[in-house]
Amino acid sequence: MRNEPVGILGGVGPMATVYFMQRILAMTDADRDQDHVDMLVWNHASIPDRTAYIVGDSDESPGPVMAEDARQLEAAGATFIAVPCNTARAFLDEVQAAVEIDVLDIVAETVTAAQTAVPDLTTIGILATDGTLRSRIYHDTAIERGLTPVEPDDVVQKDVMSMIYDGVKAGMPVERERFDAAVAHLRARGAQAIVLGCTELSILQTDLKVEDPDVVDSLDALAAQTVIRAGGRLR
Amino acid sequence: MRNEPVGILGGVGPMATVYFMQRILAMTDADRDQDHVDMLVWNHASIPDRTAYIVGDSDESPGPVMAEDARQLEAAGATFIAVPCNTARAFLDEVQAAVEIDVLDIVAETVTAAQTAVPDLTTIGILATDGTLRSRIYHDTAIERGLTPVEPDDVVQKDVMSMIYDGVKAGMPVERERFDAAVAHLRARGAQAIVLGCTELSILQTDLKVEDPDVVDSLDALAAQTVIRAGGRLR
Numbered sequence: 030m031r032n033e034p035v036g037i038l039g040g041v042g043p044m045a046t047v048y049f050m051q052r053i054l055a056m057t058d059a060d061r062d063q064d065h066v067d068m069l070v071w072n073h074a075s076i077p078d079r080t081a082y083i084v085g086d087s088d089e090s091p092g093p094v095m096a097e098d099a100r101q102l103e104a105a106g107a108t109f110i111a112v113p114c115n116t117a118r119a120f121l122d123e124v125q126a127a128v129e130i131d132v133l134d135i136v137a138e139t140v141t142a143a144q145t146a147v148p149d150l151t152t153i154g155i156l157a158t159d160g161t162l163r164s165r166i167y168h169d170t171a172i173e174r175g176l177t178p179v180e181p182d183d184v185v186q187k188d189v190m191s192m193i194y195d196g197v198k199a200g201m202p203v204e205r206e207r208f209d210a211a212v213a214h215l216r217a218r219g220a221q222a223i224v225l226g227c228t229e230l231s232i233l234q235t236d237l238k239v240e241d242p243d244v245v246d247s248l249d250a251l252a253a254q255t256v257i258r259a260g261g262r263l264r
Numbered sequence: 265m266r267n268e269p270v271g272i273l274g275g276v277g278p279m280a281t282v283y284f285m286q287r288i289l290a291m292t293d294a295d296r297d298q299d300h301v302d303m304l305v306w307n308h309a310s311i312p313d314r315t316a317y318i319v320g321d322s323d324e325s326p327g328p329v330m331a332e333d334a335r336q337l338e339a340a341g342a343t344f345i346a347v348p349c350n351t352a353r354a355f356l357d358e359v360q361a362a363v364e365i366d367v368l369d370i371v372a373e374t375v376t377a378a379q380t381a382v383p384d385l386t387t388i389g390i391l392a393t394d395g396t397l398r399s400r401i402y403h404d405t406a407i408e409r410g411l412t413p414v415e416p417d418d419v420v421q422k423d424v425m426s427m428i429y430d431g432v433k434a435g436m437p438v439e440r441e442r443f444d445a446a447v448a449h450l451r452a453r454g455a456q457a458i459v460l461g462c463t464e465l466s467i468l469q470t471d472l473k474v475e476d477p478d479v480v481d482s483l484d485a486l487a488a489q490t491v492i493r494a495g496g497r498l499r
């Protein structure tokens with residue numbers, strides 16, 4: 030037995046966690062069940078609404094609950110923790126402070142993956158919700174690395190939100206052309222790599238079979254790092 | 265917070281566990297993340313090979329590892345345990361003996377679901393692997409309930425194995441006609457309900473969008489019972 034399980038602090042949301050587990054399995058080079066990564070998963074759907082708290086509609090922070098979940102995962106034997114959610118990144122410091130083991134940073138992993146995908150990267154495009162753009166988590170990490178972040182103009186950002194909310198979240202199909210148009214728009218603005226910083230966009234790029242090497246998905250970046258750190262083999 | 269998480273003792277195999285979580289999410293009537301069932305999941309891929317042990321190719325039993333996993337889930341706060349695997353049902357007593365909380369019996373849940381789907385059921389057909397048929401887990405439960413179990417003849421059973429191994433496990437498509445032929449064969453042998461006692465058949469019936477009311481899937485039966493016991497609302 031490998032006995033070095035990753036702890037997945039999930040439930041934010043519950044479907045994204047299941048999708049993240051699927052991506053870990055799909056990315057692992059496994060001939061048999063036992064070649065897969067062991068996972069301890071807290072798919073904690075009832076964590077207080079992270080978006081409601083961030084935008085000020087609720088004063089119940091998910092932070093303390095996530096910190097307690099991280100402690101439980103550590104106590105159960107997790108050797109590090111992954112949180113498959115971009116919005117929940119806002120609570121990373123609070124979660125990390127609760128445990129001795131490492132908590133992976135989805136934003137840092139994604140920007141690293143973009144820098145690996147595009148050598149000598151200088152300008153990085155961001156596709157995400159209005160909330161993630163406003164929180165500037167991707168902007169700040171990009172700037173720390175000496176990169177220039179670019180985001181869509183208002184018209185394209187409105188369509189990004191529509192792809193996320195009226196498309197993926199509502200279970201409606203989104204045409205490949207719309208996704209490609211948003212990517213082309215960021216390329217025209219100088220982006221040499223485009224990060225997908227939103228679970229719905231992760232699902233969309235898998236559904237649409239997007240394979241552009243300059244399009245870097247946040248959940249895939251986190252999943253790849255998770256496989257490596259847990260001792261699995263990437264395909 | 266609901267705070268009554270189900271413990272999912274998984275990894276046997278890891279993909280079946282993810283599929284089981286998907287079915288729980290799909291079956292739950294949820295308007296928002298917080299309406300979903302909380303799940304503590306031990307997706308323990310490195311559990312010793314259950315089939316190899318049962319058929320005598322290995323003397324390393326998965327039972328003690330599964331019992332320890334169940335203890336960990338109980339210690340972490342799980343209020344009951346589901347094991348999304350028909351083959352692993354052979355170790356149910358060992359797992360149940362390790363914990364105070366209930367461990368659901370996938371076979372009992374499936375036969376109950378068949379009896380609910382078909383009132384006054386007397387004859388129940390079984391689609392499963394050769395190994396599951398030989399272990400007689402479905403036969404024994406059916407007989408205890410006063411039901412007559414029927415299984416396919418050798419020719420059809422060979423095609424069931426081929427659908428499982430050369431089809432689903434190998435990632436190859438299986439035509440609806442083959443699935444329907446196996447079901448029709450069991451109906452012709454007197455089965456008023458047909459249980460799918462194998463994860464690959466669960467995945468296949470979802471892929472093929474099988475909606476025959478007399479076809480009862482084991483993972484769906486376990487998922488429905490899991491949602492109910494965890495306090496969720498079924499769709």
